[in-house]
Amino acid sequence: MHASLGARALAVSLLVLALFLAAWHVATQGTGPTQVMDPEYAKLMGATATTGKSAMPGPLDVGATIWQHLKRPFYDNGPNDKGLGIQLAYSIGRVALGYLLAVVVAIPLGFLIGMSPLMSRALDPFIQILKPVSPLAWMPLALYTIKDSGLSAIFVIFICSLWPMLVNTAFGVASVRSEWLNVARTLEVGPLRRAFTVILPAAAPTIVTGMRISVGIAWLVIVAAEMLVGGTGIGYFVWNEWNNLSITNVIVAILVIGVVGMILDQALARLGRLVTFPE
Amino acid sequence: MALFDNPFSAATRFFKTGCSCGRHASQAEHDSLSAEAQAGRVVEGAVMRALFPDDMKRRAFLKAVGASTAAAAVAQFFPLGTASEAFAQAGKPEKSDLKVGFIPITCATPIIMAAPMGFYAKQGLNVEVVKTAGWAVIRDKTINKEYDAAHMLSPMPLAISMGVGSAPIPYTMPAVENINGQAITLAMKHKDKRDPKSWKGFKFAVPFDYSMHNYLLRYYLAEAGIDPDTDVQIRAVPPPEMVANLRADNIDGFLAPDPVNQRAVYDGVGFIHLLSKELWDGHPCCAFAASKDFVTGQPNTYAALLKAIIEATAFAAKTENRKQIAEAIAPANYLNQPVTVVEQVLTGTYADGLGNVKRDPKRIDFDPFPWESFAIWIMTQMKRWGQIKGDVDYQKIATEVYLATDAARLMREAGLTPPTATSKTFAVMGKTFDPSKPDDYIASFAIKRV
Incomplete structure (x- = not known):
């Protein structure tokens, strides 16, 4: 009698988590070297120096901090101190905007490249050169020309999500089976109708895969971009807590970034399943 | 006497109702002075009233010596011009919602503390102080006008004005934030x-x-x-x-x-x-900087902002206020540091890391005056290490960027005593620097890149 695969996988997952947390807890328990200090001096020093407490927080500290953030996710103590929920909302807003702009540009352009061998050859060198550029390398240029840090961050998201979508759309469109196109041609379907009723459904799975890669990259980049421009967002939160050398909060932020990234990825995976068709 | 009457006219009566001189049908007709002259009149009136509490005596005095002689005599022991100018410039700020960028370090203390401790509000300004990730970003955001003014390192306005490390943009540094520290x-x-x-x-x-x-x-x-x-x-x-x-x-x-x-x-x-x-007791470090555009385009906002900063700096200069300041600027909204760390920096009673408690109340100090000789010293070092090449007009750049006269005027208004000169000599590691001979100074170093 065996439990289902899902249940067994869950059990293994929980076991791995428990082992990891236990190892983490034990590893941060130890005390480092301490010196004997006179009390007046000790009062001016931090816990790491006085009691030898590990600079790395344990799982219990992190848990307590997460609870603190969950209790008050939307507090607003002025421009430089906002709750985790507000920071996440800013980041998601930026990603959504930059990403949607990229969708609007990449998919039509990808269609054009995929349908026309001439454009494909002509634009290929530009795409090949611009694609491998790290999105953050655009940041100084964006700040200098756009003259607005918020828009610059959105531009960076736009430029980093553009390429995977563009390349995947072009590839998907170009590799639609020629039989289908020939059938469309014998039926004398117009080019616009052919694009929407034959090519789009056929290329949709590849396009959505491109979109899924893009959203992952966009979410990776927003953190770095916000660390650079500051102000608001989860990336700023990480930077601000780094400034305070609060490793606990940085770990909390890492967890939150991971969870949101997973949700975004799963949403597009679901979209991908909707447009997939059996051949 | 009405507010804008000429106190140097014997015909003006201070203590009566109705049209002040009696020669006009209405007070509105009488008040046909320009706004600037009116501002001047208010000041002059206040001075004359203080000098001659008895109106009869004032009128007698004016009749005897004449208005212009009287004005000159009064101006001798009271600088009427300066007072009028200061009064006229305290106009309403052109813009009251401002953004000022800062880097979370104690050098920015006056800029930061002015928000929670109400120094901006006192000048009628609603200032949002925004924490910024780095010097290059703060420079770009100020150049892009996202910030109206910002906390910068004191060499940065010089570098920006000269176009070193960025496109040249006329920049100004109206006040130093901190010295030492x-x-x-x-x-x-x-x-x-x-x-x-x-x-x-x-x-x-x-x-x-x-x-x-x-x-x-x-x-x-x-x-x-x-x-x-x-x-x-x-x-x-x-x-x-x-x-x-x-x-x-x-x-x-x-x-x-x-x-x-x-x-x-x-x-x-x-x-x-x-x-x-x-190394150098009293060296400048960080500064309050704004673009020349802002200074000339919004003179009243600029004056109000600078006045708030200078008053905050004066408050921070008093050692007895430092503990209170540490508590105001340590939270997450500003420096995001444990209070005891900030307190050790500001009070100068600190652990040195080797087991000793040291006491030096001047560890960090605050003095807003932007000495032009500071700018010249900084430029000699830029040249010494090859950051700038060729001939440099040290004095000209120093005067254009470090706005010593503005700072002096506003310091006076804030009840401080500014220095009378705009340049001074000082010693760095025991070696005296003469701001009038920058090139000789550079030549005197053994290790240099020129």
């Missing part, structure tokens, strides 16, 4: 290497290329015979990364702004080798 911190493993001659091969961090930290560290090393370009490595590292890098053993030490030094001590990863005060 930096330190050289070394990793714990170097606690027996206190002589800089033994520092060959060290890796150091400074916050920015165009910073007093860079110039002071280079100066200190060069005095010990260490060439800062070839014998050691100096990198620009953002202050928050410094402690983490020191812990990770990536760098051997840094000359950094506080609270970074004290934070390294607090976390037990480094010790304070010496305070920057021991």
Whole structure:
């Protein structure tokens, strides 16, 4: 009698988590070297120096901090101190905007490249050169020309999500089976109708895969971009807590970034399943 | 007497109702002076009223000597021109919602504390102080007009104006934030290497290329015979990364702004080798900077903002206020540091990382006056280390960027005594600097890049 695969996988997952947390807890328990200090001096020093407490927080500290953030996710103590929920909302807003702009540009352009061998050859060198550029390398240029840090961050998201979508759309469109196109041609379907009723459904799975890669990259980049421009967002939160050398909060932020990234990825995976068709 | 009447006219009566001189049908007709002249009149009136509490005596005096002689006589012992000018300039700010950028270090104390402690509000300004990730970003955001003014390192406005490291944009530095307040911190493993001659091969961090930290560290090393370009490595590292890098053993030490030094001590990863005060007592560090556009385009906002900063600086200069300031600026909204770290920096009673408690109330101090000779010294160092090439018109750039006269006027209004000169000599590591001979000064160094 065996439990289902899902249940067994869950059990293994929980076991791995428990082992990891236990190892983490034990590893941060130890005390480092301490010196004997006179009390007046000790009062001016931090816990790491006085009691030898590990600079790395344990799982219990992190848990307590997460609870603190969950209790008050939307507090607003002025421009430089906002709750985790507000920071996440800013980041998601930026990603959504930059990403949607990229969708609007990449998919039509990808269609054009995929349908026309001439454009494909002509634009290929530009795409090949611009694609491998790290999105953050655009940041100084964006700040200098756009003259607005918020828009610059959105531009960076736009430029980093553009390429995977563009390349995947072009590839998907170009590799639609020629039989289908020939059938469309014998039926004398117009080019616009052919694009929407034959090519789009056929290329949709590849396009959505491109979109899924893009959203992952966009979410990776927003953190770095916000660390650079500051102000608001989860990336700023990480930077601000780094400034305070609060490793606990940085770990909390890492967890939150991971969870949101997973949700975004799963949403597009679901979209991908909707447009997939059996051949 | 009505508010805008000429107090130097014998016909004017101070103590009556109706039209003030009696020669006009209505007070409105009588009040046909320009706004500027009116402002002047208010001041003159106040002075004359103080001098002659009895109206009869004032009128008799004016009749006897004549208005112009009287005005000249009064101006001799009371600078009417200055008072009128100051009054006229305290007009309503053109814009009251402002954004001022800062880097979370104690150098920015006056800019930061002016928000929670109400110095901006007192000038009728609604200022949002925005924490910014680094010097290059704060420069770009100010140039892009996202910030109306910003906290900068005192060499930055000079570098921006001269177009070093960015496109040249006329920049101004109306006030210094803090003097002293930096330190050289070394990793714990170097606690027996206190002589800089033994520092060959060290890796150091400074916050920015165009910073007093860079110039002071280079100066200190060069005095010990260490060439800062070839014998050691100096990198620009953002202050928050410094402690983490020191812990990770990536760098051997840094000359950094506080609270970074004290934070390294607090976390037990480094010790304070010496305070920057021991190199040059009274050196400038950070500054309040704004574009020339802002200064000339919105003179009233600029004056109100600068006045708030100067008053905050004056408040911070008093040692008895420092504890209160530490509590106001330590929370997450501003510096985001433990209060005790900020307090040790501001009060000057601090742990040095080697087991001693040291006391130096002048560890950091606040003095808004932007001495032009500071600018000239900074430019000599820029030239010495090859950041600027060719001939430099030191005095001209210094006067254009470091707005010493504006600061002096507003300091007077804030009840402070500004210095009468705009340049002074000072000594860096015992060597006197004469601002009138910058090129001789550069030539006198053994290690240089010119």
